[in-house]
Amino acid sequence: PRPIISDTAISILRPATTEKLVVIDPGHGGADLGAERGSTYEKNLNLDICLRLNKLLEEKGIKTYMIREDDRYVGVAERAFIANKLNASLFLSVHNNSMTSKSFRGTMTLCYSSGSQSHKIAKIVQRELIESLGTRDCGISIRPELGVLRRTTMPAVLAEVAFLSNDSDLANLKTEAFRQKAAEGLSEAVIEALISIVNQVI
Numbered sequence: 001p002r003p004i005i006s007d008t009a010i011s012i013l014r015p016a017t018t019e020k021l022v023v024i025d026p027g028h029g030g031a032d033l034g035a036e037r038g039s040t041y042e043k044n045l046n047l048d049i050c051l052r053l054n055k056l057l058e059e060k061g062i063k064t065y066m067i068r069e070d071d072r073y074v075g076v077a078e079r080a081f082i083a084n085k086l087n088a089s090l091f092l093s094v095h096n097n098s099m100t101s102k103s104f105r106g107t108m109t110l111c112y113s114s115g116s117q118s119h120k121i122a123k124i125v126q127r128e129l130i131e132s133l134g135t136r137d138c139g140i141s142i143r144p145e146l147g148v149l150r151r152t153t154m155p156a157v158l159a160e161v162a163f164l165s166n167d168s169d170l171a172n173l174k175t176e177a178f179r180q181k182a183a184e185g186l187s188e189a190v191i192e193a194l195i196s197i198v199n200q201v202i
Contacts, residue, residue, distance in 0.1 A: 026047040029071055035165070084154075098163060125159050
């Protein structure tokens with residue numbers, strides 16, 4: 001059930017068995033706009049980055065599943081449910097940040113707890129994004145209250161690529177080149193995570 005939009009969805013899924021599957025989650029979508037800055041909506045930036053990421057991973061032979069491939073609403077619990085039912089090896093949610101103060105800028109990565117596989121993967125994601133984008137390093141944030149991190153049964157991280165509320169970050173996010181670099185950084189992080197943390201053979 002999707003009460004926010006008075007709708008119900010049925011997902012037909014084929015769980016991964018011997019396959020190594022990465023679930024890519026473009027944050028927000030549909031009626032859930034995410035952060036806003038003028039006519040720029042977070043949901044659209046998240047989706048664009050994820051579509052680019054998905055293409056890069058598929059080109060490298062990595063099996064992926066996109067939680068959404070267009071501008072549609074998907075509930076938080078539903079996202080985790082899908083990933084769990086798919087028996088995914090890794091869950092990566094992509095977002096962009098916003099704060100009341102316009103001075104906040106940069107990149108951060110969120111995970112459920114410290115000392116876990118998710119925390120190790122968060123460090124990889126953060127490092128690769130910073131190297132790719134050259135943004136300010138806002139570090140790792142432990143966020144056990146977030147549904148997609150709390151409800152998923154596989155290693156899961158949430159990347160906050162940049163701040164819509166910051167003029168410099170927003171200007172970058174509006175360019176295809178920056179969003180492509182974000183996708184490239186995330187792609188490198190996923191590959192390293194699968195090899196060295198999840199210990200899967202691609």
